[in-house]
Amino acid sequence: MPIDIGLTDEQRAQSVDALKKLLGETYALYAKTHGYHWNVTGPRFNALHTMFELQYNELWAALDEIAERIRSLDHFAPGSPGEMTDLATIKPDNGIPDADQMVANLAKGHEAVSRAAKQGIEVAEKVGDAVTVDLMTQRATIAEKTAWMLRASI
Numbered sequence: 001m002p003i004d005i006g007l008t009d010e011q012r013a014q015s016v017d018a019l020k021k022l023l024g025e026t027y028a029l030y031a032k033t034h035g036y037h038w039n040v041t042g043p044r045f046n047a048l049h050t051m052f053e054l055q056y057n058e059l060w061a062a063l064d065e066i067a068e069r070i071r072s073l074d075h076f077a078p079g080s081p082g083e084m085t086d087l088a089t090i091k092p093d094n095g096i097p098d099a100d101q102m103v104a105n106l107a108k109g110h111e112a113v114s115r116a117a118k119q120g121i122e123v124a125e126k127v128g129d130a131v132t133v134d135l136m137t138q139r140a141t142i143a144e145k146t147a148w149m150l151r152a153s154i
């Protein structure tokens with residue numbers, strides 16, 4: 001059944017492109033954060049192990065919201081980790097960083113998520129997609145708050 005939510009095919013396609021980029025960054029950051037949860041070492045192990053768990057759970061939930069927004073715009077979401085990480089500027093590490101470097105890498109990752117969300121806000125505003133603007137704004141808000149908490153812990 002054809003979709004009729006007041007956006008043209010072209011408008012929906014532009015929002016979806018921006019959502020896919022945000023999904024990619026969010027997935028790459030999710031994977032990095034979960035890996036750090038496993039591998040962090042040092043005197044702050046307990047605090048960082050716990051903080052990273054809260055963060056990867058939040059990112060995991062966000063993936064579902066972003067992917068289901070893509071589906072609500074009548075497009076298919078990327079169906080594999082590779083398709084998502086191909087879209088991300090956040091890349092895996094070579095090896096295991098020390099605790100401070102992990103925190104710095106995650107702060108940079110949340111800043112990258114925020115930039116992707118704000119680029120998405122611009123696109124979604126231009127095409128009149130207020131629902132995607134709202135989702136992107138929520139993602140930027142959480143990313144910037146999380147980036148602050150990470151920067152403050154170094």
Ligand SMILES: [Fe+2]
Binds near residue numbers: 037053
């Ligand atoms: Fe765990």
